[in-house]
Amino acid sequence: MMSSKLYYIYDPMCSWCWGYRPIWDKLYSNLPSSIEVVYVVGGLAPDCDKPMPFEQQQMIKGHWRTIEAKLGTEFNYDFWQENTPRRSTYNACRASIAASKQGCQIAMVDAIQRAYYLRALNPSDISVLIGLAEELSQQKSLSVDLAQFIVDINADETEKELAQQIHLARELTQQGFPSLVLEVNGVRYQIAIDYQCDKKTLAAIAAIVNQPI
Structure with a gap:
């Protein structure tokens, strides 16, 4: 059986990722269920006070x-x-990883982007990220354990996962954020980002998945 993964390489505080959000949401919802989507944080800017x-x-x-x-x-x-802006996105990446342990990564990334770009909050601050997790924990459609999130965002395991994902992101592509890489039976293909329409991207993915490997 053909094994297919679509890697989405992003940073929660990347402005072009925010610009791509409407198309990414459409693409994600229209992908065939046979393709596993893997979020990979790229670590746009390391910790800085x-x-x-x-x-x-x-x-x-x-x-x-x-x-x-x-x-x-x-x-x-x-x-x-x-705010006092800092060039520092690793905490937001850690929040995404911590939320992924509870199956709420997509909701957390959405919350971070909306906090930063619409609510004028600073996701470089752990306190802001914990506040967002608290908001998510109050949504009945999600199952966010706030106390566990606080443990996880500060955990050594999360730090190791962050380093591994940053390494994977650089291994997958040198094209910056956002990027898409399709892996079919171990072979990787760069997929062009189209900021205006999801259909070309879906067609490109379909052409690769359906071709004999």
């Missing part, structure tokens, strides 16, 4: 404006006035 330099803030705001203009993505620029 220093405030982000002004020039870097301006550069990232510029990325937001570009994505906004090209894709119509919504951003809340109040973030830059209401």
Whole structure:
């Protein structure tokens, strides 16, 4: 039997990943059930307690404006006035991994992205991430154990998993975030990201999965 995995290489605080969200959601929901989707955190920016330099803030705001203009993505620029931005995404990656242990990774990534880009909260802060987990724990459709999440986000096992996923992300692709890599019977294929439509991506995946390997 053919074994197929689609690796989604991302970072919860990557602005282009946020821009890709509407298409990724469609793609994810339309994939055949025979394809296993594997989320891989890429670790965009390591732990840092220093405030982000002004020039870097301006550069990232510029990325937001570009994505906004090209894709119509919504951003809340109040973030830059209401927080002390840090170039640090590893905590958000740890939160994603911790949530995955409870089967709630997708919900956590969604919560982080909405917190950062719409609610002007700072997911570089553990306290913000714990607050998001608490919100998720109050949703009846999810089964989030807040106390367990707090243990897991600080656990050595999560740190090891983060390192392994970052290593895997770099092994899979050098194309940045977001990226898609399809693995069929051990053979890997780079799948082009289309920010406007999921259909081309689905067709590309179907062509590979259906071809004889």
